[in-house]
Amino acid sequence: MPKPILLLTRKLPDAIEARAARDYDARLNSSDDPWSRDGAEIARRAAECGAAGILCAAGDPMGAATIEALPPSVKIIATFSVGTDHLSIPAAAARGITVANTPGVLSFATAECAFTLMLMAARRAGEGERLVRARAWTGWAPTQLMGVTLEGKKLGIAGYGRIGQELAAMARGMRMEIHYHNRNRVAPELEQGAIFHADAKDFLGAIDVLSMHIPGGEATRKWLNAERLSWMKPGSIVVNTGRGGTVDDAALVTALSSGHIRAAGLDVYDGEPAIHEGYFALENIALLPHLGSATEETRNAMGHRALDNLDAVLLRGTVAPDALP
């Protein structure tokens, strides 16, 4: 029997491409060519090769228009991401196409990235690095680049899912007090003493550092807006490793410029790879290029998880383990 045809929209780690090529008639994207940014082109290539499965990634435009244009051969879209805001699940359901993501395997890596940004923001690491690289550092000085410690500070986690819970575990090691805001209060064994705030104003007013782990999409668009920023204590820190659209960039730039927000760290951006111009003029922000899950271990685990989902549907005719409802 011929192997099912699998269209990969992005270049993936070697081991993942090797497994895909072993088990499928795999159409690889060897150069990470930006055709994957064009939904019509994804649909055109899927039709051209008669793809049974598509392995796509965060940022690929897999909205309703792309999904409606896919050929009837497509049975499953497996995304190399936990986030699904780039995908229209209802459009896929209407076509009987399974959609699956890669939950769980990137929680620790993304929490590590959030922790990195928290430290960079609190300890002014970006500013220090830029100073040294500019060959402008003139030597140690008692009042140079003083930041603040995280020790004993109140960390507020917005969105207390797997990533937020991993971050809480790391922050306990820094003797931080954990607060969280979530749709629902979680069970005591997951809470581990973290303080739940049902009310956003109460939550934002209680914390020193905010780490955002809210899913993207219209419902959460610009969640952190000027009003919510004003509820935070003067001198607070903001970090976002979730989705860029959950932050109102203009409002954050204003709050950082005035010093109401001491410092920020971002790994994700509204409309990325475009980045709000206001951020570039600010010293008190650390900017990373969406590398939350970018460890060798995690990217391999994500790839294997995506292939496990594809295998279930295309090789075994069963339900994908991470099929989304």
Ligand code: DGY
């Ligand atoms: C995800 O998985 O949603 C990330 O943003 C990509 O690492």
